[in-house]
Amino acid sequence: MGTALDLFAQASHRLRRKVPFDAAVWRAVDPFTGLPTAPILGEHVTAEGCAAYWDVELGGETVNAFADLARAATPAAGLRESTGGLPARSALYRDFMRPRGLDDEMRAVLRVDGLPWGQISLFRHRGEAPFTEAETRLVAELSGPLAKRLRAFATPSADTHAAGGPGLLLFDREGRLLSVNDEARRHLDDMPPGPAADTPWGVRIPAWVHSTAARAKAVTEGRAEGGARIRIRGRSGRWMVCHASCLRGPDGRVAQTAVVVEDAPASEVAPLIVRAYGLTARELEITEHLSRGLGTGEIAAALFISPHTVRDHVKAVFGKLGVSSRRELVATLFTEHYAPLGESGTVRTV
Known part of the structure; x- marks a missing residue:
């Protein structure tokens, strides 16, 4: 592939x-x-x-x-x-x-x-x-x-090993790197290959990190709308989330932009993984109900459709995920994808 x-x-x-x-x-x-x-x-x-x-x-x-x-x-x-x-x-x-x-x-x-x-x-x-x-x-x-x-390419499961705490990069008004913590260096080391800018700090800033910071600045200054948040799958297979926000100076103008890179929680990656299988909006609803253990009649009543239509959707979902039963469906989505993401953020005590 x-x-x-x-x-x-x-x-x-x-x-x-x-x-x-x-x-x-x-x-x-x-x-x-x-x-x-x-x-x-x-x-x-x-x-x-x-x-x-x-x-x-x-x-x-x-x-x-x-x-x-x-x-x-x-x-x-x-x-x-x-x-x-x-x-x-x-x-x-x-x-x-x-x-x-x-x-x-x-x-x-x-x-x-x-x-x-x-x-x-x-x-x-x-x-x-x-x-x-x-x-x-x-x-x-x-x-x-x-x-x-x-x-x-969003379907491979994530690495279960977290890279540590949140990484922080601080940029000035012109987009020059001011400071970077050790956690950010570790996250950057796992970034996939691509265009990146050298810095005096000995780290290279990928273009997608720079554009996320630029979006945050544009939104804060009223030149753009939306959020400044992306998900990245590292070379190790681990998912990361990168988000940016701006800090204002005493004059009210944007003075600095902070970019945080950290391990992505399951809630950030789950929508990508499900979409990666090419499920339609209705198939997504069916999948959610199947994962909750609802039967065909219960799903039909909840979505105001016929049981025959539910079965047709279930067949389509099984085909797209390459499974043949509800048990396999849940195992594929949870065991292979969601569970590793949740495991990295689990603390166990005895």
Whole structure:
């Protein structure tokens, strides 16, 4: 099956034959916040470039915003096509692309069942032809299949060994690292490969940590909405949660941004794992009732549907999880996934 990074590399290699591009960024996103998480594959884009990209994106970009594409009928769009050949209407073009000799961007959201699981940004240099409508349609057609593949990588069970207490990183107004504790260093050591910025502290800050901090600053300053929270699966298989908040100075302005990285509790990872199996909203409800031990008639009464419909949904759930009984269903979801997460936070006394 490989890894999500392998998926990005293979998809990029094949797509380039049909839709040529000069630089690209492939990133996984947290499906519940839309923020970038691991892994990220940058092609001919530096770590500094990734950070600058997200500073602009979270600063109020209105042209082809990822949040809008996630809900749009077509989840892909070209910058020049969307602006009628006037790309300078985009802050991303003015502040990120033009200084780097990039003249057009094709971006897409990889989504399935109403949730985003990844994003693609393809760039062409100045002097190259803009992305065409036909190329936009082709990339849009890849959205669902790639999202399903990406979603599947959330299913491996978490490592039962916690990395210690919460890690804390403190950044100044410009996003420079001010301090980092030992716990944060341990969490960062388990981060998957991807674009990261060097610091004088001897640690490298992954692009998804930087973008989470940038989102917190943008939200605090009223330039963006939503939360600044993502989940990351480390190289060990352990799930981590990264969240950020801002500290104000005496003048009321944002002075510093604190980022906390810690072991993810079961409540943070459970929704990802269940979604990773591709269950529909109704199948999720059925699964929850099955896990609570309700019978077919009880589930039908609770959801106001027929017992026959319940049985059809149960059959579909069994097929997606590869089980043949309710006992196996609970064992797969609890024993393989939820139990290891809960175990890491359990204290036993004799």
